[in-house]
Amino acid sequence: MNNSPPILQKAVILAAGFGKRLTPLTDTRPKPLIPIGGRPILTHTLEAVKKIGIEEVLLIVGYKKEQIENYYGKGDSMGLSITYIDQKEFLGTGHAAQLAKNFAKNEPFMLIYGDLFMDPQIYYLIKRDFTKEQYHGIIAAKSMPDPTKWGIMKVDEHYILQKMVEKPPDDRFGNLANAGVYVLAPTIFDALSTIEKSPRGEYELTDAIAARVKAGDKFHVLDVSEYFWSDVGHPWQFLEATHYFLEQLPGEPTTKSNLPASNLINEGGTVEPFVNIHGTVKLGKNSVIKSGSYLEGPIIIGENCVIGPNAYLRPYTTLGDFCKVGNGSEVKSSIIMNHSAIPHLSYVGDSIIGEHVNFGCGSITANLRLDKKSISMKVKGQRVNTGRRKLGTIIGDHAQLGIQVSIMPGKTIGAYAHVGSNTVVRENVPSNSIYYSNSPVDLKKRSSI
Numbered sequence: 001m002n003n004s005p006p007i008l009q010k011a012v013i014l015a016a017g018f019g020k021r022l023t024p025l026t027d028t029r030p031k032p033l034i035p036i037g038g039r040p041i042l043t044h045t046l047e048a049v050k051k052i053g054i055e056e057v058l059l060i061v062g063y064k065k066e067q068i069e070n071y072y073g074k075g076d077s078m079g080l081s082i083t084y085i086d087q088k089e090f091l092g093t094g095h096a097a098q099l100a101k102n103f104a105k106n107e108p109f110m111l112i113y114g115d116l117f118m119d120p121q122i123y124y125l126i127k128r129d130f131t132k133e134q135y136h137g138i139i140a141a142k143s144m145p146d147p148t149k150w151g152i153m154k155v156d157e158h159y160i161l162q163k164m165v166e167k168p169p170d171d172r173f174g175n176l177a178n179a180g181v182y183v184l185a186p187t188i189f190d191a192l193s194t195i196e197k198s199p200r201g202e203y204e205l206t207d208a209i210a211a212r213v214k215a216g217d218k219f220h221v222l223d224v225s226e227y228f229w230s231d232v233g234h235p236w237q238f239l240e241a242t243h244y245f246l247e248q249l250p251g252e253p254t255t256k257s258n259l260p261a262s263n264l265i266n267e268g269g270t271v272e273p274f275v276n277i278h279g280t281v282k283l284g285k286n287s288v289i290k291s292g293s294y295l296e297g298p299i300i301i302g303e304n305c306v307i308g309p310n311a312y313l314r315p316y317t318t319l320g321d322f323c324k325v326g327n328g329s330e331v332k333s334s335i336i337m338n339h340s341a342i343p344h345l346s347y348v349g350d351s352i353i354g355e356h357v358n359f360g361c362g363s364i365t366a367n368l369r370l371d372k373k374s375i376s377m378k379v380k381g382q383r384v385n386t387g388r389r390k391l392g393t394i395i396g397d398h399a400q401l402g403i404q405v406s407i408m409p410g411k412t413i414g415a416y417a418h419v420g421s422n423t424v425v426r427e428n429v430p431s432n433s434i435y436y437s438n439s440p441v442d443l444k445k446r447s448s449i
Helices: 041-051 065-072 093-098 121-132 188-192 205-214 235-247 443-447
Strands: 010-015 056-061 081-086 109-113 137-143 151-155 161-166 176-184 219-223 262-266 276-283 294-296 299-301 317-319 330-332 347-349 375-379 382-388 433-436 439-442
Touching: 010 041, 010 093, 041 056, 041 065, 041 109, 041 121, 056 065, 065 081, 093 188, 093 205, 109 121, 121 137, 121 176, 121 219, 137 205, 161 205, 161 219, 176 205, 188 205, 205 219, 317 330
Parallel strands: 010 056, 010 109, 056 081, 137 219, 262 276, 276 294, 276 299, 299 317, 330 347
Antiparallel strands: 109 176, 137 176, 151 161, 151 176, 375 382, 433 439
């Protein structure tokens, strides 16, 4: 490599995937548009790269690409220049990265998996690491307690990559797993054009990196384990990411033993008399908190929302725009997306509620097993232990609940599903169905009866 310091001006974000483990949320939107703290995951990534001086961005899109393109356009509102390439075939990360060749030209670029949420400091460290030394590439890595489940990178004493091992039998190669953020020199395209499909039938970016290491390229592995990082691959990880995000707001969080003074960040909303606020509450434009309501921050409330009267919002809750939490309703540690309503006498705990969802009066999300054991969810047909003692429901867009619906912990309700009054939801409800007396009925067939 030459002796002049490299310049990093471009970023490529892989945002084409479906996100099957996140259904029903991804039945109606691409994964990068699922919100954390009221803004899509992808927005957090774009803001982070802009902050470190990268303004040229290529988005590799695919599933529901029109939503991403319509949301960000050419990037003018964010001070970015955004272009798009449609990944028509999903043939792996290597195939997606190869699509960036004309965009990168003969310059190094940052490559980011579009379904990551992390401390923005990581992006700064990666750029600093690349520009201060003469490396051919940087790979962010995170230590994992069980390396047998990950692709592990063996490094030398200077953290220079020696070998990449997919799901090793033990920790003999260390425990640093690929964190999905890279800086790559243009030489990577030479390897991408020659690699073959992996045993799972995909072209792997890691295979191309391994080929460049054999050719003598120097990749530095940057350990970012001390920083928050999540691939938000399962629904409950969005609750964890939201928890982290809200903790970055100023002030102390509210707990059972700590009721900090009110810290209202008012961006144009209205707070009526006789409202109690503890901790930090960010209130959006034209939103109203009505009398008798009690709020425990950290909380984010979007624009044009109505809270109360006599509503209870508990810590680590975020509301999108045009939401309603009405009389006698309680929301705790949950994500409520745009245009959704919890109008009266309902409880939502440790849950994710999609857009345009309506709760009937007295509907309840159970979030704790009677035996207090961790809650499992059915994901892609397999039962997965979430590791959480408290987890409510995941509800897709446009779902409607009748009055006095009870939802058992860890159950999902699909997009456009209707749940009848006085129903106990004991199993996942498919999208586009009617569910009552524990019997799902296809919505299209049912509506024709």
